[in-house]
Amino acid sequence: MKKILFRKLLKDYLVFFCIALISASIVIWVFQAVNFLDIIIEDGRNYLIYIKFSILNFPKILSKLMPFVLFFSLFYVTIRHELNNELMILWNFGINKIDIVNFYLKFSLIILLLQILFTSYLVPKSQDIARSYLRTSTINFYGNFIKPQKFNDTIKGTTIYTEKKDIQGNFKNIFIKKEKDPDNFQTIHAKKGILEEINGVPYLVLFNGENIKVNNNKITTIGFSKFNFALNASKTNTTTYIKTQELPSLKLIECMSTLYKIKLKFIKSLNTKIENCSNENKINILREIYKRLLVPIYIPILTLIPLLLIITSKENIHYFKIKILVFLLGLFTVIFSETTIRFIDVILINNIKFIFIPFAILFIIYITFIYYFRLKFKINI
Structure with missing residues (x-):
């Protein structure tokens, strides 16, 4: 029975999560695709390049929205279950609240791995392919970028x-x-x-x-x-070099190990000819690695925060205030996780605190659950 109930909870959550993530991503992608029309209008590219470039930006939108949609989905589903007395059914069947927490925590690890897959591989790969279309394509619609009473410098030089x-x-x-x-x-x-x-x-x-x-x-x-x-031999001012955010994650780690002279076992040889691998670009490389591999660690935190709502019930006179506080806490966590990227320093030892912060927050939240669901329950008995 417990497995059936857990599957029902997971299904409700996944359905809402997938619908919300895809819907929000499509809306943002449409608005972004409109902005990409400049590729044709300003730069004189053909429509096929525009379509490919736009589609390849979709994985980036998905990865950006995933943390917030993850939190919002579980927040909404938890409140809906509470208002419909569905959570009460779980408690009546003898399911411990801490089991629900552990269940969603394990599930969040799957989302965590999925997010790392997006940020460390799919997004940089799709961005590199999208940019490569601009780097290798030529101007097709020459009349588009020549606008009256404007200095048109789309053509290089x-x-x-x-x-x-x-x-x-x-x-x-x-x-x-x-x-x-x-x-x-x-x-x-x-x-x-x-x-x-x-x-x-x-x-x-x-x-x-x-x-x-x-x-x-x-x-x-x-x-x-x-x-x-x-005009056939003209080149555009489109960026021709590979940007830091378009480099493969392994190349970024290899570059970091080269610049900081760190020997890593999984890197057999250090290649100093990696594009953008320079001391001047150290900070951007570190921030990119942090964004791809460490920011996703906030995923389990964003999964546990909505579950703070099950500590109490809708009969509590402060339930509405608790909902507001939990939502603001989740929103703050999303903003904080993205903001920490800007505080990454070129001195590696100064960044250790940013690695431990998500683990510390996760530990505090989990200890809070243990206190309310186990220790406090025993004290009351």
């Missing part, structure tokens, strides 16, 4: 300005500056311009203007009635 664009797609009064270095650049001015594709190659065809080249203080000016400015 090139700035384009146009006074206006008519309904036929003609640009008026175009200024283009293409710069290799401060002493070697090219400035083009034309009264009119239009985007055309010639033999499969995109060009900005310019009419009635002049081309000014500066090479080591030598100025050459050439007037033209028509000039084809090729």
Whole structure:
């Protein structure tokens, strides 16, 4: 009977947790996907790149929401069971409250491992793949990033300005500056311009203007009635290097062991050629490792906090205040777990306290349960 009741509790919780997590993630993903439209509008990428980039950001949203949704789901389900007198049925069947705590604590370890899988592997991997699409793709919709009365610098080393664009797609009064270095650049001015594709190659065809080249203080000016400015070889200003948050977790640990000269048995050889592995980036590497492997430890804490509600019952005159306090405690824990990332220091010994804090909180909460469900019960008897 006990197993059946526990399965019922777990099923109610999992159903609500999954629905809440997926629903909230989809809502946030839709809003974020709208912001990613800049990839097409600003950067001139095609729609396939936009779709892939947007979808690959979904695991990141899931991992960000999981801790809070985990807490909120158990908080809501516990209150619902209490108000429907379902918890009373459990107590009447002789189930100890501490057994409920232990049951959910064991279950939280599964969620903990799932969260670590997301933060340490799935999220950085998906972020790296998403960014790789931008790094390797080319500009497809060239007309999208040329906006009137705005300095358009999407193309690397090139700035384009146009006074206006008519309904036929003609640009008026175009200024283009293409710069290799401060002493070697090219400035083009034309009264009119239009985007055309010639033999499969995109060009900005310019009419009635002049081309000014500066090479080591030598100025050459050439007037033209028509000039084809090729766009196919252009590169964008999109970040081409791999960011710290996109590196595999093993690489981050390997980098840390290299920078701090720590020998780890599971790392056979130290590779100093890891991207972003430098003393200047130490703090970001440590914070990323902490975020991926240690922040998820707050998962069991967020699982136990809602269970503080079963210490008392709905008949208690302070039950409403207790609900508010428990919810605020859970919300504070979520915020605190994310905030501690900013306090990680480059000196490793200074970070030890942040490793022990979640374990200390978990111990205090569990001791509280033991006191109320076992010791206090024996004292009252």
